[in-house]
Each structure stands twice: as C-alpha cells, then as structure tokens.
Amino acid sequence: MTQQPAGIDLETSLGYLLKEASSALRSAMEAVLRPLGMSITHYSCLELLAQRPGLSNSELARGAFVTRQAMNVLLQSLERDGFVTRPAQPVAGRVLPVELTATGRRQLATASAAVKDVEDRMKSTLNAGEQAMLGDLLARCVTSLREQPASAAQPAGSRPRS
Template sequence: MSQDGIDLQTSLGYLLKEASSALRVAMEEVLRPLGMSVTHYSCLELLAQRPGLSNSELARGAFVTRQSMNVLLQALERDGYVTRPAAPPVGKALPTRLTPLGRRSLEQATAAVRAVEVRMLSGLTGAEQAEAFRLLRGMVRSLRDG
C-alpha cells in the first residue's frame, strides 16, 4: 500500500489509467508509420463524424488544449488534410473540414486503430466485451453526473 492507503494493485482508477496508457502506446505505434499521432487521428476522426467543428470543439473532443489543437490544425491545413475559411462565416469560430487527402489518411489510420482495438479485446468473449462497454459507460456516467 502507498502512504495514503491506496493499493495500486487493487485500484480500479489506476488500472483504467494503465489500460488507457497501454492503448495510447499501441495506437501511437501503428499511427507513427502513417505520419500521425493519436491527437492527429482523433482530430481527423472527429471531423469525419462532425464536419465543421471549431477549434474549441475539436480540442474538447481530442482531450487537448485549444492552443495545442490550433497548432495541430495549422499543420493539418498546411499539409492539405483540412480546410478552414480565411474568415469565420458567423461569430469567431473557423469551421474545419476534411479534404480528400484527409479522408484517405483517416481511412488508413482507422484500419490501424481498429486492429489495435481488436487485439485489445481478443481475450474476451462477445458477452464479456458487451459487459465491459456497459460497465465503462456506467462509470463515465456516474463521474459526469455525480
């Protein structure tokens, strides 16, 4: 046990963090050869699902700061993965959209990330996978609503 009384071997929070870290490392390994990071991939995936998101919305969705997302978006725009208008159509937000190059890159990255997820779940039955999803969603809900 640690000084504050939490046994890291039996702490669910610590195990979730360890799982999250292992997943991120595995995703980075398959994304690196594609010239992407997890945040790069997350940004493209969010834009594919919800075209026109603002910098702030993308930052929240990818779990990074607005400043970090702005730097990433500038690089993605420079490299031809996304487009943003020179001036905002309404308000201050610059809606971002994927380009055809961004979509093709996302397709490759999605296949690589799915392979990591399949590997992560390979030791579980279908019923165990469904139960894991149910339990994790319940934990997230409890923390957000609590």
C-alpha cells in the same frame, strides 16, 4: 490495536487498472500511427471531423482532450499539409468550421484500420457480451464522475477542511 493507513491497493484499484490499460492502449496506438506520420491527437482530430463535419477548434479540442491552443497549432499544420480546410472568414461569430479534404480522408482510412486492429487486439480475450458489458460499465463510470462533483464524493467519516 494498530490501524493500517487508508490507501490504494494497486493490485485491485480500478483507477490504477484503467490508467494502466489507457497507457497500454496509447502506446499501442502510437506504435501504429507513428509510421503513418501521425500522433494520437492528429488521428483523433481527423476521426472527429469524419464523424462530425464542421466542428470548431474548441469542439475539436474538447473531443481530442487537448487545449484550444494545441488544437489550433495542429489544425494549422493539418491545413498546411492539405488534410483539412477552414474558411478564410468566420461563418458565424468567430467560428471557423473545419472540414476534411480528400487527402485527409485517405490518411484517416489508413489510420482507422490500424487503430481498429489495436482495439481488436485489446478486446481479443473478451467475448461479445463481455465487450458490450465493458463498454457499458466504462460509460457508466464516466457518467458517475462527471455528474458527481469531487467535493460530494468525500470518503465516509471524513469532513471537508474549513
């Protein structure tokens, strides 16, 4: 009796499908943001600041899924180009809260409309109930992965290495 090796069937793997969807979404977003002179991280930073004014470099980095160093470089560029402002001196501790300028808000409005069009296209074959369900299911997947440490998610019958 030959046993098949345990593996992932890419046709049915949810992880693979999510990665494929993420890659397609990223490509579509890059395509609409590039003509605006923006990257996805640039857009994400402006969107985060519009929705949560005064975030710190570290908070922006976490929200945009980049390192603090990468966010600091981006913020310096955005500040130089007049899209954001930061106080010269820290307000508390070492935190320099970032704020959008009017120029940053105008650029964000254009970019947000383009990104919304991409998201609308992505979900165009889903009805309202399916869209809500997909959002709920994805949020639950994220919660499960963040709440359950990888070591606790050992496959049945396997043992951790000693």
